[in-house]
Amino acid sequence: MNYVIAEDAAATEAVILDHGTGARLSRELVEMIAAELGPIYIGEMEDSAILSLSGERLAITTDSFVVQPAFFGNGDIGKIAVCGTVNDIAVSGAIPRYLTLGLILEAGFPMPSLRRVIRSIRAAAEEAGVKIVAGDTKVVGKGAADQIFINTTGIGEFRRPPLRMKDVRPGDQIILSGQIGNHAIHLLSIREGLGFEQRVASDCAPLNGLVDTALASVPQGMIRSIRDVTRGGLCAVMHEYARATNCPMEVRRSDVPVMWETTMGADMLGLDVIHLANEGCAALFVDPDHAQAVLAALHLHPYGKDAAIIGSVGQPGSEGFHLTQKDGSVVEVEELLGAEIPRLC
């Protein structure tokens, strides 16, 4: 009997870094896991699962955070761990209410750093109006984890109908709530010391207030669906909706809000901002007659001041993500296979 499967199976297919990027390989991994779980897996591949528990509908989501670097210019892994899960709940249309908090700490992680993370968690949870209802802390040996990993699981309640991808219709306008790419450029810049970290801050923020503002601005049903734009960036979200609706997502690059320095940094690294990760940006799919009203409401919210209508949902029959470039040409943007790795020395 051999307990060390890893050794025997070393020559076979293995999990690789690209399985964790939010692009196609990630999806395939998730699909494999869902298939293996079979009938006990009742999630719908949405970010939040909707539960009927004694007649009450709840939203629940879980996320693990392995941010590197764990501390950055205007936040840290703790803030991200709260915002990420709050945002997942909020975009489902539910009100985020409770979080659980699972910490995995590497032996040697300094106590002051831990305190700083916990304080960030507190501050972000206070801003988002959520309570942490259960926690767990594990410590692993030096080298067995990378400083700190955080899992948060969120529970929200529905006081309005859930928002679902399948309600998105041809002609719906696509609104981005803010500039994209800043989080990724900020973190890459710190990791490599590129200089952009001084100009480009992470967008990490809880978006439930912004979502509430948007939903309150128009009649029920006029905002069809909302998705937070995280790993995999705008491109991954567009492909996700294209697949779910069997309609192409048609976006104008010139209307996508991006900081000039972010474009500059991405260009230097050979990256396209549409693939970059964000932590405080949502895509909203809105009835065309109500898009301006939603946009106006978003502009009044601090996290929505750069919101813009970036395109619309095309006619059914062909999937894909169609990007109108600045020169007027239309390109079909493929989903990335894995992470887009920056060109470095």
Add this chain to the structure above:
Amino acid sequence: MNYVIAEDAAATEAVILDHGTGARLSRELVEMIAAELGPIYIGEMEDSAILSLSGERLAITTDSFVVQPAFFGNGDIGKIAVCGTVNDIAVSGAIPRYLTLGLILEAGFPMPSLRRVIRSIRAAAEEAGVKIVAGDTKVVGKGAADQIFINTTGIGEFRRPPLRMKDVRPGDQIILSGQIGNHAIHLLSIREGLGFEQRVASDCAPLNGLVDTALASVPQGMIRSIRDVTRGGLCAVMHEYARATNCPMEVRRSDVPVMWETTMGADMLGLDVIHLANEGCAALFVDPDHAQAVLAALHLHPYGKDAAIIGSVGQPGSEGFHLTQKDGSVVEVEELLGAEIPRLC
């Protein structure tokens, strides 16, 4: 500006391995985190938090699993991740209903191993009758995690009153649902190649069925409280109840169910079985007039066939864990500061 706090603070207090053992240092760490979280932390330091969500009461708990070795003789980290959380929910008196599943995978973790873990999760969830409602998978670089870490968060619903530590009374009988120490001796034995792994299997099992059986056997309120005996072992649980009730826990060592080979292995390693971790054993605190009925019910359940009454709750006024040894002497067993490290070569 320096983003790398770890380096600056290297000389200050750090998280150490002992912070993760379930003994005193763990508790202090948890208390520090709860204090830092302040008013947003509304858990009660019970394994499951009880939520009032639109009038419905739910139990919720979260746990991360960093088991080493990840695969063992009669189970793996996947089985433990389900059972651990199901058991936390079950001992609160709630019916476990839903789990979330967060995976952190080290790059290079073999796909067949992952499948094996997922299958174990499925099997354990099927046995326990729980559904997995949301999932998340992260991949980290080689060396940034130890093969696989799993977080499960569980949600249960109360169809009977919650069980609480504070309801335990002097004179209540303490029942152990099964033999202790087997899980720890099995894993230590595999890790070191000690030979005991062939004779001593892990006790890892979902206990919600057993808890249901016990609760159904006597009138409501006669089982005051139940706790799963995990990290920190029987000793940690006894101290937890002693602190919560301000009563001593009085246990007879000769009545504690332990496999002969487990005692033998623990003795070789210089460990005391009362400190060893378990994954399928619960301590029940029962009204003295109903203890025999509960015991009889437990004996009919496959996971309760070795159940035994091991002692009782003493009179209030002095806390502590009093153990009557086989020679009749009574010793006051202190809580461990950290992990009890086996003596090895």
Add this chain to the structure above:
Amino acid sequence: MDEDKIKVARKMAFITTDLQQDLIEKSPERIQRVAEMLPSVVRFLHQLRERAIPIIHQQLVYRETDHVEFFNGRIPCLEGTKGVEFIPEIEADKDIIMKKRKDSGFYETNLDETLKGLGCDTILLGGMQAQICIQTTGADGYFRGYNVIAVEDCITSTREEDKRRALDWISGYCGRVLSSTDIIAAYDAHTPIEFPVIYTP
């Protein structure tokens, strides 16, 4: 003693554990302790060979990738190095050599199969350290139905108290503790060595 409560050693094998360069040279104490024991071991090996009693030398072998305690700043008993070799005095190459990767001599080795092939029902244990490798090989052998004898004068530990405690543990749980002289004397006189049959409670 009740007949069905005792069993008798029929065919023996001697198993030495970890008598390798790196493991002995870890510390001055170990070198000293092994030096004290070595004459007994060498004499016993000689007596056993004369009587065609099988001898198996357990050899701990680690790889570069193993996560093990470093000895003097490096992985001990590394495959292909000098340190993994047996000390010359035991003349290991006259006997059966068996690699192992963990404490118990039975753990993922073919020791059990080898002993069965030799028809042995009794294992004599020697070498070091008493409190882990000897003890655990003893327990593991006992679980597999072997009679276990710790050869008192052919076993050592860095500290005498660890050896004492280990031998007490073996005699208390799973076997007997005898000197090499007693074993040879019993063998030559055809005196059966008896073991209590322990019923697991």
Add this chain to the structure above:
Amino acid sequence: MDEDKIKVARKMAFITTDLQQDLIEKSPERIQRVAEMLPSVVRFLHQLRERAIPIIHQQLVYRETDHVEFFNGRIPCLEGTKGVEFIPEIEADKDIIMKKRKDSGFYETNLDETLKGLGCDTILLGGMQAQICIQTTGADGYFRGYNVIAVEDCITSTREEDKRRALDWISGYCGRVLSSTDIIAAYDAHTPIEFPVIYTP
């Protein structure tokens, strides 16, 4: 050109990047590329020293504990090793030497303070690699309000296309690309070097 849309270089400093043993010896291509550029760099350094224009050599220094790409099986530019040293041709010890630990020369260094202390408003960039350290030091300097000049014949990359792309990026976003000859000629003739003032959209 509109007056308020241009600014003029007043005081310059030349910053070389990563002209160190380990970084150059990483590959035969790099050795070759640096050898091709070196005469220009040496001549330019000489001309600058004659004119008392400040020169700052950026030195990448890693520690044993850094998680960085291994060069030829080890951490390059390790503190205290030969590989961290500058190539002798640039005679670095005649000038200011400044350690850095990441790509941008401004990142957690006192480059900004040093330039301000010298009264410089314009940075001339040389060394390697164009597409990371030069580019990022240029962007970072630009963000801090410096005029940025990439000295075309004193910059290199392992691959010519990487250098080309980097210089295009600098001229497109944050600075100018000039030859060392043009810079010295303009300096000697008191011809102002002009920069467009770029308004961030």
